[in-house]
Amino acid sequence: MFFFLRYVMRRAFQNMKGNLLPNLTTIAIIGISMLIFSSFSLIAFNLTSFLKAWEEKIEVMAYLKKGVVLSDVEGLRRKIRQFEGVEAVKYVSSDDAMDFMERKLGRQKNLLEGIPPGILPSSFEIRLKKDFRNTNSLKRIVTQLNQFPQIEEIQYGQEWVETFLTLTHLFRISQWVLGGLLLMGIIFITFNTLQLTISSRKEEIEIMQILGASPSVIQVPFYIEGLIQGLVGTSLAILCLFYLHYEVLLYKVFFLYITPSIKDWASGIPILFLPPDKITLIILGGMVLGFFGSFAASMRFLKYRV
Amino acid sequence: MIQLTHVSKIYPSQITALSDVTLEISAGEFAFLTGPSGSGKTTLLRLLYCAERPTSGEVIVNGIHVTKKGFRMVYQLRRTMGIVFQDFKLLQDRTVGQNIAFALEVTGHAPKEIKKKVSEILNRVGLQAREEDSVLFLSAGEQQRVAIARALVNDPPLLLADEPTGNLDDTMTAEVMQILTDLHHRGTTIVFATHDTDLILRYPYRVIHLRRGRRVESSA
Numbered sequence: 001m002f003f004f005l006r007y008v009m010r011r012a013f014q015n016m017k018g019n020l021l022p023n024l025t026t027i028a029i030i031g032i033s034m035l036i037f038s039s040f041s042l043i044a045f046n047l048t049s050f051l052k053a054w055e056e057k058i059e060v061m062a063y064l065k066k067g068v069v070l071s072d073v074e075g076l077r078r079k080i081r082q083f084e085g086v087e088a089v090k091y092v093s094s095d096d097a098m099d100f101m102e103r104k105l106g107r108q109k110n111l112l113e114g115i116p117p118g119i120l121p122s123s124f125e126i127r128l129k130k131d132f133r134n135t136n137s138l139k140r141i142v143t144q145l146n147q148f149p150q151i152e153e154i155q156y157g158q159e160w161v162e163t164f165l166t167l168t169h170l171f172r173i174s175q176w177v178l179g180g181l182l183l184m185g186i187i188f189i190t191f192n193t194l195q196l197t198i199s200s201r202k203e204e205i206e207i208m209q210i211l212g213a214s215p216s217v218i219q220v221p222f223y224i225e226g227l228i229q230g231l232v233g234t235s236l237a238i239l240c241l242f243y244l245h246y247e248v249l250l251y252k253v254f255f256l257y258i259t260p261s262i263k264d265w266a267s268g269i270p271i272l273f274l275p276p277d278k279i280t281l282i283i284l285g286g287m288v289l290g291f292f293g294s295f296a297a298s299m300r301f302l303k304y305r306v
Numbered sequence: 307m308i309q310l311t312h313v314s315k316i317y318p319s320q321i322t323a324l325s326d327v328t329l330e331i332s333a334g335e336f337a338f339l340t341g342p343s344g345s346g347k348t349t350l351l352r353l354l355y356c357a358e359r360p361t362s363g364e365v366i367v368n369g370i371h372v373t374k375k376g377f378r379m380v381y382q383l384r385r386t387m388g389i390v391f392q393d394f395k396l397l398q399d400r401t402v403g404q405n406i407a408f409a410l411e412v413t414g415h416a417p418k419e420i421k422k423k424v425s426e427i428l429n430r431v432g433l434q435a436r437e438e439d440s441v442l443f444l445s446a447g448e449q450q451r452v453a454i455a456r457a458l459v460n461d462p463p464l465l466l467a468d469e470p471t472g473n474l475d476d477t478m479t480a481e482v483m484q485i486l487t488d489l490h491h492r493g494t495t496i497v498f499a500t501h502d503t504d505l506i507l508r509y510p511y512r513v514i515h516l517r518r519g520r521r522v523e524s525s526a
Contacts, residue, residue: 003414003416003417204397210389210395211384211412212381212382212383212412217412
């Protein structure tokens with residue numbers, strides 16, 4: 001077994017060395033295809049992260065109708081506090097809201113001059129328990145809040161949630177549709193490269209068959225070649241993506257082209273690279289595709305023809 | 307050792323290469339297979355090492371029914387035989403030693419064993435001094451000796467030779483025949499296809515005649 005493995009590994013590297021240019025071309029094409037596929041994975045992954053990070057900061061703002069008396073407020077607050085998943089309910093009066101606006105505007109607070117007090121509605125700031133900071137729990141709590149006639153309007157950033165969910169969903173579909181095409185391309189290119197390799201070694205393969213080499217001795221080096229092409233190509237793609245992610249995206253695109261307000265908001269949310277388990281899956285996927293291409297080529301061209 | 311029973315081979319182009327051939331070659335026998343070009347000699351040898359399947363009939367080699375339905379172990383059968391060709395079929399980018407070692411590498415032998423066997427077989431064919439030389443620098447006779455050495459390095463009980471002296475002059479032919487004769491004396495079964503009637507007359511071995519795919523007569 002050891003001699004067999006040693007032999008087939010040596011043969012695989014000899015095959016690749018003997019057809020260096022086609023192999024390098026295949027590796028480059030696999031690399032580019034997997035880079036595109038991994039980019040989609042990275043974007044989808046970060047969109048999901050954004051969503052999770054946003055969910056962590058979720059607060060529901062329930063704005064009260066004008067004329068709700070203070071005595072009703074406490075009762076309402078206690079009822080909302082009883083909802084499953086609610087951690088805390090804070091009453092923000094109209095004056096409190098005005099003070100907050102003035103602090104937020106800072107030096108520009110004179111913009112509020114002439115605005116009568118009480119124009120801003122009072123509200124409840126509802127903070128959810130950690131396990132309930134997700135879209136489904138949010139929607140359930142909002143439905144319960146809507147039953148209170150004293151509540152005018154409820155805000156929880158629903159447009160953002162819907163947009164993010166749709167965007168994430170779209171990316172995932174695009175990833176797999178485009179990815180499917182790219183992955184078929186990888187199998188095709190590996191198949192063609194192996195066909196060239198087999199063709200260039202036709203005489204040697206014929207002699208091996210005459211000498212009684214088993215099918216595995218003949219075919220396995222080509223499978224290994226496909227695996228190596230997939231491994232090297234995909235690894236290069238991940239390295240390239242890493243470089244683009246850290247060097248280009250974070251330091252150039254992010255800091256140069258994003259507006260300050262969005263930068264402030266997003267600065268608390270990390271833009272992550274793919275985690276190790278996803279990287280491993282992508283690399284394994286590349287290797288499997290390389291293997292399929294070489295397997296198909298060897299099944300077609302390396303059989304003992306009798 | 308070899309049994310052909312009513313074997314015919316008709317190619318898709320409707321060319322009949324062999325027609326109802328029945329013959330038997332015993333273990334340890336040396337048989338010339340002769341006939342003009344196109345008589346079916348190469349086709350018959352190809353049937354024996356399973357490069358072709360007969361259209362009809364039965365072929366048994368070394369006790370293995372190679373025409374039986376489901377027979378897939380072609381490579382195992384080929385390990386029981388050595389095959390020598392007119393055009394040598396050596397790897398031109400390797401040395402004499404590497405060409406012979408190749409036969410042992412692809413059949414799973416350990417490096418130490420390979421080294422030992424290569425040395426032994428080169429001694430037998432008289433090429434021990436040429437082990438490190440590229441085959442490109444060898445004469446035709448020497449190349450054929452390398453091919454024979456490669457065919458014999460796994461100690462097969464059967465040797466099939468398809469016009470092995472076709473590209474050789476008389477001196478080289480004699481060298482090759484000497485090796486094969488010694489081999490035959492050691493008990494190897496040899497089937498030697500040739501259209502060289504002069505060569506056949508020089509040796510006291512059985513002759514199987516083919517003409518237009520049919521067996522005509524044989525003599526011992």
